[in-house]
Amino acid sequence: MRALLLFCLLPLSAWAAVIRVENGKTIRQAIEMAQPGDSILIAKGIYREGNLTIKKPLTLAGIDYPVLDGENKYEILTVTGPDVTITGLKFINTGTANIEDIAAIKALDVMHLRVIRNKFENAFFGIYFANSNNSWVQENTLIGESKSDNQAGNGIHMWKCDHMTIEKNEIRGHRDGIYFEFVTKSRVADNFSHENQRYGLHFMFSHDDEYESNIFRNNGAGIAVMYSNGVKMKGNRFEENSGNSSYGLLLKEIADSRIIDNIFRNNSIGIYMEGCSRGEFIHNTFTGNGWALRVQASCDANTFTRNGFFSNSFDVATNGSISLNDIHHNYWDKYEGYDLNKDGVGDIPFRPVSLYGMVVEKMPISIVLWRSILVLLLDRTEKILPAVTPENLVDKTPLMKFDKTKSDLITKTP
């Protein structure tokens, strides 16, 4: 009986020892000493130990956020073994390089890596995964401080991974907040990616991923996602991405994807689409954008339904004269039709592309005349006698009311 009890406790006591790093001891020694499965408890303090490499299953836990300082020279932590947990640490001042991707935490060929509740300041790359799977990045705070584009790396960077979970992180001041290349079947939720120099979220060749309830705000160029299939984006907020070539959401060659319940607010362009097919855009809210939707003629078989368009300067723009997409049952605040049979659907179609929108398309500087009486008259005339705007880009069943239940955040800011 005693023996059995002892046997049960073994994994905890004998096999999984707790090693404390305090009073001038180094983390390096602790990692060397540790057996697979051990925990290393790091006391508050500043640790300048160059690069540390973890090759075996370990838990690194900090007490009151001990600081691991890379002294602007080193990659701080390199993980090459499976089942590692890193939590409660503060990483600062990694080195920077033009050829090498120096990161605060770099994971190479791992699985089951957990990076939870850490802080990163002035890291070149924050958390970097390559060729890994089934890992978690949760509740971390990453604050980059570099001023110019080429001095910044990405906040959370993943290359060739699958089944990753990235949740509740805050990323700011990096080049791209979250960067995916060849990352599949992963989940990105509840993150707050803002004020990054280039994109808040940037991915390509990353199929079947889910993005839910994230906030992307005021990133240099917004969000750009390319060459991916089966993307699902639900309940995210794309906000305040304004500037010369800035997009709430840029979609390039995205197929078979679902964009649902998102809010696009105060972006120069809400969604920009190029070469996208068979996408479903349902119940999104577009408010205060310069252009809510810019659909290039290369897009086909996309469906836009039950979306709400409010106070956008222009609702839809396109560069072609025909549209192969299906637009129906959306709410347009510019709609001036009526609903005599009270079925909630307007009796006359709505043309979301305005004549002057097309003029601005051709001559961007003519935006200075926007909302002048001249432009008002031009648009009115075109509405009565359509001659220039694409004939089949039309919502034949515009909604009279928008169901805001799932997007009551139209004007609110968290």
Next chain:
Amino acid sequence: MIRVGKHIVQDLMRNRFILAYTGLLLVLSVSMFSLDSDPGKATLSLLNLVLLVVPLVSIIFTTIYFFNSYEFIELLLSQPINRKVVFFSEVVALSAALGMAFMIGVGLPLLILNPGGATGYMILAGLLLTWVFVSLAFVAALSTRDKAKGIGLTLLFWFYFELIYDGFLLYIIYAFSDYPLEKVTLALTALNPVDLARILILLKLDISALMGYTGAFYQNFFGSSQGVLVVGVLLILWAVAPVLLAWRKFSRKDI
């Protein structure tokens, strides 16, 4: 100046028109916000009120009032009162009365019903436009002795700044669309007070579109508070310069 101005303001107040104008603006702006559930739409209706109706009423009323108060001006000028005082009292009194009408009719309800957003710029634009068109009215009224001609001239001014000039500007943009015209275009809008006021409101209402893909120049201009300052100063110049021109005419005018 104050004494003379006081009597002109009293005379203006005896004229029911100012009261009616205030009431009209009040009814329009309140109904826009209470009938339309969507404040964005109401803002756009209000934009047209500010850019179209306010200038029209300001310029026509001022011209008619000036012609109608010819006797009053003659009476004042035969008294020991400086011509300059009479003229500028007229300008200030009319600007004050119409500005007050706008503030009560549009400014106040807007501040109460829809604070924030483009409201501040809308009020600023409306007030400055009122003054600009009062100022232009004096030029029109002093360009001819004939009341009908004077009113015709004011309508021409209004039409020119509301529509004709923008058509001309659009043509320039179209004709020279191969050239980088940002600065030229922006400079040309400075020659039209209605465009300036409109841009002032656009800075708030359509900032996302203004900053979208039209080049770094617009972004720099519109993205800073400097843009607002420049537009504001230009509008003030538009209010002052015609008055000075009108004064030159008035100082040499035979009553």
Next chain:
Amino acid sequence: MITVRGLYKKFGKLEALSNLYLDFEKGKSYAVIGPNGSGKTTLIKSILGLVIPDEGQLQCEGTSILNHWHYREKIGYMPQFATFPNHLKVGQLMEMMKDLRPGHYVLDEELIQAYQLADISNKRFYTLSGGTRQKVSAALAFLFSPPILILDEPTAGLDPYAVEILKSKIQNERTSEKLFMITSHIMSELEELTSEVAYLDSGKLRYAGSIEDLKSSTRESRLGKAIVAMLQRQPEKTTV
């Protein structure tokens, strides 16, 4: 008191005043006469600064009046057509005029009383007849006891009773301290009220001098006839 030197004024192609020289002296009363459109009103308006002359000098008590306005404190003016802001009440106008002339004046309300203007002080001007407005205008001209009175056809439109009141007022005010300048088409009236005459025709001065001299030189006893005789005698010559 008022000197006019080489005054020119053109309205378009029309020469309203042409090389006009005139002196108006304190203590005298001048009749300014001439056919319609001869420049009488233009001369008066020039003196008041309402019309800006093209050329020439205008002085009041030795100083130029161009771009000045203080000298108008000394002038009471009754225009040819008495027009007032329509919505103003008579009483309000009186109060306003007093308010617009700060300083110490001997208020002369004799005509206000004689015309019983206090009774209509609550009436607005658009309800008043032309004659009544003329009465208000006359009362206003005398209100501040000015040393110079310029009356442009003062009796036109007044009823005979009111005319008599105005005439006797003018007679009473003709002292050595005051200067009167009166235009009218009624010669008999001018004979009563004035001692000097200036005759304008097409903007040019045809005669200036005392009525007595004119009468004796033409051997006519009536002013009207004397002028006709003068015009026949020197059809083209201009006197200075």
